[in-house]
Structures are given as C-alpha cells and as structure tokens.
Amino acid sequence: MTVLIQPFDKPASRWRGLAGSPQIASLVILAIVLVGFSLARPAFLSPLNISNMMAFLPELGIIALGMTLLLTAGEFDLSVGATFALGPVIVMLLAQNGVVDIGTALAIGLLVCIAIGAINGLIVTKIGISSFLVTLSMLMIVRGVALYITQGFPLKSWDQPGVFVTLLADSFELGPWRLYTSLWWFIALTALAAYILNFSKLGNWISAIGSNRNAAVARGVPADAVKIGLFIVTSVLAGLAGMISAFRISAASPVAGTGYELEVIAMVVVGGTALTGGRGTILGTIVGAVMLRAIRNGIVLVGVPGLAFNIFVGAIILVMLILHAFIQKRSFRR
C-alpha cells in the first residue's frame, strides 16, 4: 500500500518517497531504539525479556488497531482504558456468582462493550458533540461502573481451565520463548485491519470520511454508520484485550487499564496516523506499539530510575511526532 500512494517513478525520487513515508521513518527509528537497547543491555534480548514484552504487546496493540481505524475516520475514543476494565469485571462477576456459565458471561461482557461503543458513536454522529467530550464522559461513567459494581476490589479471575481460557490466555513454548495465544489474536486482527484499511471498499470510505466528511457524504458514503461501527469495533477490541489480560494474570481489577487510552493514542500517532483523520497506517501502529513497549521495557533495564521513566517516554514520543511533522511538510503542498 505504500507503493500505491507513492506516485514517484524516477528511482532517485522513489527512494526519497520511501524515506519520506511516515511508516518507513518510524521503522527506522524503531530499529535504532531496538539496537540501542540491545547494545546497552544484552539482557534486553534475553528470551525471558522478549517473552515478557510479547505478553504485554498484544493487549495494548489490539486496542491500537481499533483506535487506528477510528482516528483515520477522524474520531477518537478516550473510554478504551475504562472499557478494558469493565469488560472482564462483568464477565467475572457473572461467572463467579454462578449466574451464568463462562461462555455466556463472556458474551454478555462483549455485548456491554458493543453498547458502550454504540452510545459513543450515536452521540458523536447524531447529536454532533466532539468525540473528545463524549468519550471523556464515557471514560468516567464506565470506570465508575467498574468501581461501583466491584466495590473497588479486584476480582479473582476464572482459574478453571476450559476452551475460553485456552483461546484467550493459553501459553506455549516456541523455541526459547514463552508466548501467549493473545499473540495469534493480535496477528490475525492486524492482518484483518490492514486489509480493511488499505485494500477494501470500507477502507476507502474510512479514509475519505476522515479526510473530508462532506465530500464522502456527497458521494453516498454512509459516514455516520461507518463511524458508529468503528466506535463499536474499538470498544469491543478494548473489552477483548481486557479479558485476555484478566485471564492471563487471573485477576480482573476495576482499575486495570488506567491511562491506556493515552498510551494507545500515542502508539497510533507515533506510527504515523494523523490525529486529524484521513491518513492511517496499520503497519505504523504496529511499529508504534512495539516501540512504546520496547521503550518502557528497555528504559527500566538500562537503569533509568522508575520515577524519571515517563520523562523519556514523553520525550521520545515528541521526537517522533516532530519527525512526522517534518515529513508531512516536505511531501504535501498544503
């Protein structure tokens, strides 16, 4: 898809086109970050450390996929972190009190996520309030519900083995690494999201809506329906990620995922997706997700004091954004 949007035909300018594409620029930076940490601390590449990163990566990465599509359509969702907590909390409450079996509980949990996304989407599109305000309010509501129904205490998670536990949070050995099934979910969802955004009719609509909504509507694109659908997808992915996480650590906490909304948005924009809509890249998001995980992990290994840690994360994000801004300036007339 990089090829598709690169018009240059002379070899020299094609090279410049590649270096100037936001995805490639992020890839280069990611390589530098990874090599840097490995040189500073060989333990960064140890099987244990890599396995650790791979356990966390899919959980935020899955949310980032939904967020990428949503941002490309020109909206975003601050309620994902809270949904990440509420989804599994509902599942565990229902399953543990023996109200329903675990399968039904999971289905109900996902239905609640669908409802959250649908309410976000309906208010944003039909009433016309900005997604910042709507999803900020939704963040508080959803987090509040999670805290209230658990009385603030984490729930012990489902520990009986079964098909759902296997599906969501089983782990297996691959060579020296210990990996979780969530990695497969992440890979499959990434492929699906990349296909939709770059190669499908729907992807064309998503980009067009984010780029110029009126133009898309004038061509008969059902912009509101697409946006509502994307809000739902994002909420469902956040809930799914929350359930994966809860099964993995055998606990569902009402405060899980606090601050994830900003971490996920950072991953997406660091990858090169425009916060203003119209331009999204799934490859970039993967790079952004790996980069932020690697940075968080590597900074600790390198021995930066825990409290100073966010200074570095923030600074690296800023550097990435400045880089993207330069690339934008160079390749567009306006």
Place this chain on the structure above:
Amino acid sequence: MSAGAEILRLDRVRKSFGNVHALKNASMVLREGEVVALLGDNGAGKSTLIKAISGVHPFDGGEIHVRGQRASIRNARDAMDLGIETIHQDTSLAPDLSIARNLFLGREPVTLPWLGVFAPLDFTALRQAATVLLKRVGISKKLDADVLVNTLSGGERQSIAISRAMQFAAKLIILDEPTNNLGVEETHGVLRFVREVRAAGHGVLFITHNIHHVFQVADRVVVMRRGEVVAERNVVDTDLLSVEALIMGVDASTLAKDTAAH
C-alpha cells in the same frame, strides 16, 4: 437543442436552516439535451437548491420529479441512483486520497462483490479507468492516478471532480461554479465538457457568476433572488444587460442608463 423529454421538475421547493429561509419557492424544469444556467447573487439560494436535488440537504417542502416520476431524495446515494451527478462548490474531494480513489469514491470497482463493504478494491481497474478519464479532461499537466489530491492545485482538483461526474455519465449533471479558480485552458475544458454532455443528450444545470459563460454554453437561464425563482429566459431571446438586470432585480433600462453614465 429543441426541448427533449423532461428530466427534472421542481415544484415549489422549500428549505430553511433554522429561521433562515434559504429556499422559499423554487420551481423549474430541465429537459434532455438542455443546458440551464442557474443565476443569482450571493446568498440567493442556488447552492441550497442544488444541495436539495443532490441529496446533501434534503428539502422541507415541495416536490421533485425525475423523468416524470415523483422522487424522494433523502441522501446523496438516492440522487446518484437517479442518475444525478453533482460537482459541489466547496470542493468535493478527499485530499488525503489518491486521484484514482477519489474518482471512484462511493462507487469503487471491486472483486468479490459478495463481500459487501469488505470487498477488495480492484486496483487494476481503478487505475486504468482513472488514467483514461484524466486524459479526457483537458488537464494541462500530466497527472498520475496515484497522486494524492493534497498535492494538486485548486483548478486541478476541480478538473478531477468534473471527470468523476463524466465517468458516471449521469442523466443530469449539476455544476456549482465549476469555473471558479480555473485557468483559461481548464475553463475551456469545462465549457467543452458541458457541450459534450448536452450532445450526449443529458441535462446540465450550471451555476455561475460569469455571464459570458452563460452566453457561450447555456440554452436557458433561471434566475433566483432571495430563495425564489423569479425569472426564466431563453438565451436567444435575451442579452447580457437584461440578464444582469434580472439578477439584481432592477429594470434593464435603468441599468443601461447607469452603465452609460459611467
């Protein structure tokens, strides 16, 4: 150029935005093989009228008939399905998409159509059709179908929007100030396109502030003032000064004296 079958009939169409009555009483008829120029000063309601026809702002009252049948146009898709293609005044392109993707927005060629909105785009067809189209409009610079619309000039963007309307060879093509921002060559491209469309037997509704263009391509003028259609003339029966007088709502002789005095 003698009147063919009726394509479009508007009957006392009304549209308000809150308490702004943008359209109060607009009635008009447009026939096959006819170019109608819709004239009127800024804010007269011309864009609102064509947005009603193209489904962007469905109107509040009145009737619209397409080819003799009463039509209900609730959204852009309805209008497109009735064979009405519109080039809006505020550019109708998505700047972050390529020319090819813009040309087929909303009507993407796909393989595996049973996948619905998830169907894969047919990139080969997309690019081929786009290249053919770009050749047809007189765009001075050679443009690649994969170029982002972002990087084009205003005139080039306008030409892209026009070639898109051509592609879907609609029954009725509506152009809202299509020659705005265009250079000499592109302006002639647009006027030539309007004649081609008429020759193909379609109808054209053409909004412009340039009265000279009216006399070059239009068969009939429809004049609006404050949300109402106030006059209608065959171009052969009128002249530039009379048309200007109609737009301003003054007497042609007064206007002539005015001009002479200067």
